[in-house]
């Protein structure tokens with residue numbers, strides 16, 4: 001579903017503004033984009049799991065591979081994805097603009113996403129965001145000047161039973177408290193993803 005600037009489902013939420021661009025125009029192309037040979041081989045392997053006339057089924061994987069390569073999904077990357085899986089660039093944009101894990105502009109090395117949906121909101125997500133803002137010195141939707149961190153508020157991350165949930169790149173950091181914010185940022189600065197100690201990683205390692 002396309003959401004324009006005039007639509008909002010909640011008077012206080014700026015749907016579609018912080019995280020996604022609000023124009024469907026393809027005028028802003030971004031840098032040239034071509035999949036690397038390695039990414040193309042991976043994509044072909046994934047496409048081979050679907051009938052030949054349904055390459056579009058690999059759209060999420062195709063977008064992920066492009067984002068992993070470029071760091072975000074430019075308009076040119078959307079077009080390359082569309083060509084690779086034989087669909088329209090508008091189809092790709094629809095998917096990119098729906099999921100919060102896809103970025104339409106450059107982001108920091110560590111992307112911190114704080115869930116603001118009901119379970120997390122009731123358990124103090126707003127205070128977690130406020131503390132992260134204070135520690136990082138940026139507002140939601142911004143990236144630190146050194147390019148290390150981006151901060152976003154997003155909707156449900158799917159781990160509601162362990163709210164509040166903070167996504168860090170591809171990991172969930174769960175049961176977060178405001179006072180955990182500095183340790184989270186310091187751990188990422190010092191150790192990258194290895195510095196994450198949220199229960200998601202503990203559960204997976206168990």
Ligand code: FES
Nearest residue numbers: 115120157159160
């Ligand atoms: S409400 Fe936050 S993860 Fe579902």
